[in-house]
Amino acid sequence: MSVYLPGQPIPLPKGPSLQLGPGIYSRDGHARASVIGQTRSTGSTLTISKTRPHPPAPNSLILGTITRLSPLQATLSISVVDGIPLPAGEEFTGVIRVQDVRATEKDKVKIADCFRGGDVVKGLVISLGDARSYYVTTARNDLGVIFATSEAGASMDPVSWQEMRCSKTGRIEKRKCAKPENL
Template identity: 80%
Template sequence: MSASDTLLPGQPVPLPRGPVPQLGGGVYTKDGQTRASIIGVPHHEGSSLAISRVRPHPPAPNSIVLGSVTRLSPQQAMVSITVVDDVPLPAGEEFTGVIRVQDVRATEKDKVKIGDCFRGGDVVKGLVISLGDARSYYITTARNDLGVIFATSEAGATMEPVSWQEMRCPKTGKIEKRKCAKPEGL
């Protein structure tokens, strides 16, 4: 099993074919559905089903990270990293990442304006490109599947991506600039 098979507490646990297994650690049943009670990966041992706890690890080059934009400057966006390779970090434990202006997109790097790509509070999906300095990791969003995945409009609504560089507020219809991650399934 890989990190992509990681379950969060409350998520349904896929059951094997055949007889219903005995439930082991990290699993419970509610309303007839078997669910995870801890962050972990399901595993089957004989006739029992359990969840093995997944230990979070610090970001490394090529890690996919999720985090919230905390600060903006003309040259970079600071990101508080809370998920590394699909594994949420424990509460109060996060890492700092930096998206530099040259790492926002692959083309027309000289035309990038950080304020047109990110806003404070945006949730960003990025790729760690290096360990950066002693305080932060360098992150890139220069792929189609990387960028803002969640943003709140000035009116307080969850925005919807309409292109790779724009999101729309469903309440007001107003368009705001962002460097959007391509939505999954498109």
């Protein structure tokens, strides 16, 4: 089950030629999605049925960008819920409290050593929180920072569960890293 984003190329199935239906257009000899959705073939026509994003719920896997830090929590703008991107302007706010950063040694966690503004974080919604935000945890090995930019402005690569290395300068910075999926 693949979800396609607007502008993303859509592989066409082998066999008889299909006509492009609603939600799909052709550019540079490739079929591309014009809406967020999944492909569906009806007869000789290939269409995209819109996938309606849903708000986060407990146990939803989310991706978000850190927008604000305080000594007790990190605030993030949630932009992907359960693998489905939210439309622009419909982001939700999430909060990672200091006790939800990792499963052990919770009393030793310092938010500034785990996240920085602009980091992209993979998290799990644990509750609905207050009226303005969702509580998010990164207390599993596969959760945490998945993309970060160093102080030098270069992308960073994880070297351990709590450190990332700048690809430009080689400097190490502290983060609560998500375990890379290829390891």
